[in-house]
Amino acid sequence: MRAGLCCILLLGLFVLPVFGQVEKIRTLKQSLSSIKDSTQYVDAVNRISLLFYEQNADSTLYYALRAREIAFRLEYARGLADATNNMGIVFDIKGNIQLALRYYNDAYNQYTALNDSSNIVQTLMNIGSVYSVSGKDQKALVNFDKALSLGNLIAHDSITAIVIYNYVLIYPQKFTEKQKSAYIERADKISEKYHDLRLKLAVQQLRANNLIENKKKKQGVELLEQTLTSARPRKGCNVFQAGASHCRAKKLPHVRPTNL
Secondary structure, eight states: OOHHHHHHHHHTTOEEESHHHHHHHHHHHHHGGGOOSHHHHHHHHHHHHHHHTTTOHHHHHHHHHHHHHHHHHHTOHHHHHHHHHHHHHHHHHHTOHHHHHHHHHHHHHHHHHTTOHHHHHHHHHHHHHHHHHTTOHHHHHHHHHHHHHHHTTOSSTHHHHHHHHHHHHHOGGGSOHHHHHHHHHHHHHHHHHTTOHHHHHHHHHHHHHHHHHTTOHHHHHHHHHHHHHHHSSOSSEEEOOOOHHHHHHHOOOOOOOOOO
16 A cells, blocks of 8 residues: 555544644633743743644634734843744644745744753754655755754753654655654654653554555554544544645644644
């Protein structure tokens, strides 16, 4: 089975509860009026913006603009960087490659000024994904390599597992079978360390995809069925995604960090 076909099939498997996200958004929105600290208010608005991306990109844009305006007025650098990154996500989802790259690059520079390694890794990964969709594979690989290299050095390595997932999924040919197996195993251990169910399911999908690509169809399909069983018994579901550009172009389930 070709990788593209396999990934199209997998897209239908990864459903996770939207209810939890809706509840988080509702709780955060209700808390805004009681937040007295201006920087905490910006952080909450940015969080709402990010949580909305799976459901409504226009709402992500609305809250990102709101957070950016306040952060700019306060000269709150982290709030401005997070809002800028959320703007990149919006235009990534909407398929505007030029604006997605503009805002992701701006966010990268802002996070670099803050020495925020986790978010530097995230923006490098997102930039790589956008370049991949636009057919600029060499630039995509450069950014993914940078993201993975820096991700190997940071203590909070949940973002590193997401880079591994996206890199191996988009460019499986870049890795030997031994490398792929080692990276998948590492990502799986990271998902267990942080008790991250979404990431755990994504890694299972990646492992199954790898089995099928290597003519171990029966084992791969069995793992997919196990993953489907884990993901299905939940009410109110949406497609498990995160990294809009490659998902949109290639029909891949793509992971984006939502808890940084």
